[in-house]
Amino acid sequence: MTRRYGLIGTGHRAQLYIDALAGEWSDAGRLVALCDTNATRMAYYNTFDAAVHRPDRFAEMLTGIDALIVTTVDATHAGYVRAALDAGVDVVVEKPLTVDEDGCARIAAAAARSDARLIVTFNYRYSPRNSAVRELLASGRIGEVTAVHFEWLLDTIHGADYFRRWHREHDKSGGLLVHKSTHHFDLVNWWLGSSPATVFAQAGLRFYGPDGAGAGRADGDLFRPDLFADPRLKALYADAAHEDGYVRDQDVFSAGVTIDDTMSVLVRYANRAVLTYALNAYSPREGYRVAFTGTRGRIELEVSERAWASPDAALDPTAGKSEEETYERLTVQEHWKPAEEIEIMRGAGGHGGGDALLLDDVFRGPSRDPLARQAGWRDGIRSVLTGVAADRSARTGRPVHLTADGLGLQDG
Incomplete structure (x- = not known):
């Protein structure tokens, strides 16, 4: 049966999973919902005609999916992971699982009381x-x-x-x-x-x-590449900045x-x-x-x-x-x-063929693996x-x- 996936966090890290569900792993799942604070980024990725949600409607999103993919800012992972597990929704989460001791404790408690499965994608x-x-x-x-x-x-x-x-x-x-x-x-x-x-x-x-040793160097301009010359990064960040003010590429030597x-x-x-x-x-x-x-x-x-x-x-x-x-x-x-x-x-x-093996485990389920990679x-x-x-x-x-x-x- 084709599984229904939702994805929260439509920045750069979402690309791997969206490409997979649009391509080689489309037989295993379809993306039916997107969630982000930024409508421009959601529109960029939404070639699936998926439903779009803001984070304040996240609970509603969970009612229509079988599994959630989490690719948001790291500090927000714990809240979304816990909510999905409590709703009985499987979770695929980008590393790191969370960022602090409290987040670890909240996820552990939710995982212990839930029958849903959680995968951390250590490619x-x-x-x-x-x-x-x-x-x-x-x-x-x-x-x-x-x-x-x-x-x-x-x-x-x-x-x-x-x-x-x-x-x-x-x-x-x-x-x-x-x-x-x-x-x-x-x-x-x-x-x-x-x-x-x-x-x-x-x-x-x-x-x-x-105050770092690199500040004020004569070659400092080499640390300021125009990443928005990349059409994809421009669409995801420069063209979306009017919504949330997020500056994707700050000066590495700034405060x-x-x-x-x-x-x-x-x-x-x-x-x-x-x-x-x-x-x-x-x-x-x-x-x-x-x-x-x-x-x-x-x-x-x-x-x-x-x-x-x-x-x-x-x-x-x-x-x-x-x-x-x-x-x-x-x-x-x-x-x-x-x-x-x-x-x-x-x-x-990617990663010498490792990415394909990871995506197989994520979307088709783990095969017999004596190395226990999942x-x-x-x-x-x-x-x-x-x-x-x-x-x-x-x-x-x-x-x-x-x-x-x-x-x-x-x-x-």
Whole structure:
């Protein structure tokens, strides 16, 4: 049976789901309702002749759908997710699930009393290289994992973008330790099959904002690309600004930035593994490195997603990329043996074919998957609370402890 979907939040993040329901997954569902504060954005996406609702009519929208897709500003997720679950409506929610401890508690309570299903769309789980790491760890080739070293680099195109948009305001996004790192913490939780127990962190705003090292640089104009030269972004934001006054692309060196751009985190897990994690939002290149040290060997994954931050990359994602300079390399080395490079099987489409696998799970239901890639509300809460705990630790200078199941903060 074709399911009836409603979507709330018609900004950039809605595109993936709307395209899916208009295309390859149209047999599995149809979009029958849209909800947003901005009529112009709803009209842009409404090629389905879907009913349109303002948030004050959200409850009415829920009566006519089987499942809700949530792609609103992060801080609003908890309210919409809870209302949908209480109405018996399934939920598909963009990461992060929510932004704070209170939101996690409200969602957990609603999920516990509801028969409806909640999916958090952690598409990085489905990326072939990350799935290959999960398979290697499960094989036991490096024994019990004792330590994880994880460094993520956001470049001066992608990283800077978080300091232009609403994400720059901590109360809306939870900061990058929640909004962005939720992906990374979820990967580690999933890779290890364990829950975070203790978190300690240091963080700061060192490059962006009016007092950052980047302010006043001679090349400052390179941080101000004309994103509205993109017709789609112009239609979604510039042409819609008269309704709500939202400025999509602010100066990354202006006042009003309340999130950090430089972060280091230590996490001890319930299984005694220790994670050392770093996130930097002004690197000259984009990519990540993760290494697992185990009792029998080591696994290393290195990924170069963009070799250098071409100013043109804001409008052309391929700028700064080349086959020679972008790569992914996965190796495993057991004790007393040379390192072995592992072939990564890639598919077509976003994230090496991972997006298509995710959308299959979302719209057609999970297939038999020994890697357990589909994420539920518990996974979403554990990744959010790792970031919330890190943010709190960075502000207080003290470690923060989570409950035994990773679903709450002990000193909250």
